[in-house]
Amino acid sequence: MSQNILFSPTRLGDIDISNRIVMAPMTRSRALPDGTPSPEAVEYYRQRASAGLIITEGTYPSETGKGYCRTPGLVSEQHRAGWQRVVDAVKSRNGALVMQLMHCGRIVSHDNQAENAECVAPSAIPAKGKMYTDTRGMVDFDTPRALLTEEIPKVIEEYRQAAQTAFDIGVDGVELHATSGYLPAQFLSSGSNQRSDQYGGNVSNRIRFVVEALESLIAVRGSGRVGLRICPGNPFNDLHDDNPDETFSELLKAINPMKLAYLHVIRMPSGPVDNLALARRHFTGPLIVNDSYSATEATTTLTTGEAQAVSFGRDFIANPDLVERLQQQRDLSPFDHSTLYTSGATGYTDYPPAP
Numbered sequence: 001m002s003q004n005i006l007f008s009p010t011r012l013g014d015i016d017i018s019n020r021i022v023m024a025p026m027t028r029s030r031a032l033p034d035g036t037p038s039p040e041a042v043e044y045y046r047q048r049a050s051a052g053l054i055i056t057e058g059t060y061p062s063e064t065g066k067g068y069c070r071t072p073g074l075v076s077e078q079h080r081a082g083w084q085r086v087v088d089a090v091k092s093r094n095g096a097l098v099m100q101l102m103h104c105g106r107i108v109s110h111d112n113q114a115e116n117a118e119c120v121a122p123s124a125i126p127a128k129g130k131m132y133t134d135t136r137g138m139v140d141f142d143t144p145r146a147l148l149t150e151e152i153p154k155v156i157e158e159y160r161q162a163a164q165t166a167f168d169i170g171v172d173g174v175e176l177h178a179t180s181g182y183l184p185a186q187f188l189s190s191g192s193n194q195r196s197d198q199y200g201g202n203v204s205n206r207i208r209f210v211v212e213a214l215e216s217l218i219a220v221r222g223s224g225r226v227g228l229r230i231c232p233g234n235p236f237n238d239l240h241d242d243n244p245d246e247t248f249s250e251l252l253k254a255i256n257p258m259k260l261a262y263l264h265v266i267r268m269p270s271g272p273v274d275n276l277a278l279a280r281r282h283f284t285g286p287l288i289v290n291d292s293y294s295a296t297e298a299t300t301t302l303t304t305g306e307a308q309a310v311s312f313g314r315d316f317i318a319n320p321d322l323v324e325r326l327q328q329q330r331d332l333s334p335f336d337h338s339t340l341y342t343s344g345a346t347g348y349t350d351y352p353p354a355p
Contacts, residue, residue: 013261014224049095058102067104181237
């Protein structure tokens with residue numbers, strides 16, 4: 001493939017990126033037990049800094065927002081210092097970095113959380129399924145406590161505080177994770193949100209949490225440095241909504257005037273909604289599209305103006321030099337599934353660049 005739009009610079013809101021190849025957020029479970037990014041994480045992100053933009057793995061904004069073992073947070077001074085080293089490593093290679101903020105809500109086991117944390121959600125409805133813990137292996141998700149109405153602004157404030165810390169250490173933007181069954185998606189979905197206050201019931205109320213969370217992030221450094229990730233109809237982590245087309249149409253119509261940096265959309269060809277068409281119908285800002293794009297398909301998508309950038313996940317795991325490989329039409333290395341979520345450097349920072 002010759003030089004083309006995939007390798008050209010662009011601007012997402014107020015974020016300048018050197019090419020249209022975005023590293024998608026991927027949980028890799030390499031943080032230290034207290035949630036501090038590990039030395040291996042610093043090297044992992046540094047190796048991949050030729051991406052036009054790196055979106056970090058989901059990072060919890062409060063101890064209650066942590067769900068999985070060995071995932072990073074942005075709560076303590078240790079967390080801040082660890083992420084500062086990551087940011088500095090990416091910037092040393094002239095890379096751009098957005099931090100994804102992820103509150104797991106009811107997708108939690110107390111085995112993975114700090115002692116002072118708990119499991120909270122829009123409603124006291126446990127998710128069906130299990131998650132891995134280092135102490136007991138696979139366990140059922142905890143039963144959540146429904147957030148009180150007066151507690152919800154405090155949760156939103158935790159997002160704002162995390163964003164403030166992220167910008168203080170030099171990130172280029174923050175992304176609200178609003179899919180995959182986590183807290184914002186739990187508020188959006190009729191199956192997990194059965195509240196009777198202003199945050200539940202009709203679609204206007206169910207979108208309120210996401211709208212207010214975005215407003216809190218925008219208040220830190222402006223809308224041009226805030227992104228949103230969605231995947232309408234995604235059933236992951238026992239998520240169900242009676243009418244995802246209506247829910248996300250209303251959400252996008254509500255947030256479109258905010259002028260976000262971008263909307264990050266995961267396509268689902270076999271899902272109940274044409275996610276890309278829905279996004280283009282209701283969101284006029286930049287789109288980052290995701291899910292199993294080849295370089296050729298990505299180029300076509302960009303050339304036709306259907307999106308401004310394409311995010312790649314799995315391809316970045318075993319190919320730290322993915323941008324260069326695509327530019328030079330080199331073969332891509334496969335990744336080892338068995339080391340996706342293990343500890344240490346193996347299957348994380350030991351994938352070599354192309355010879």
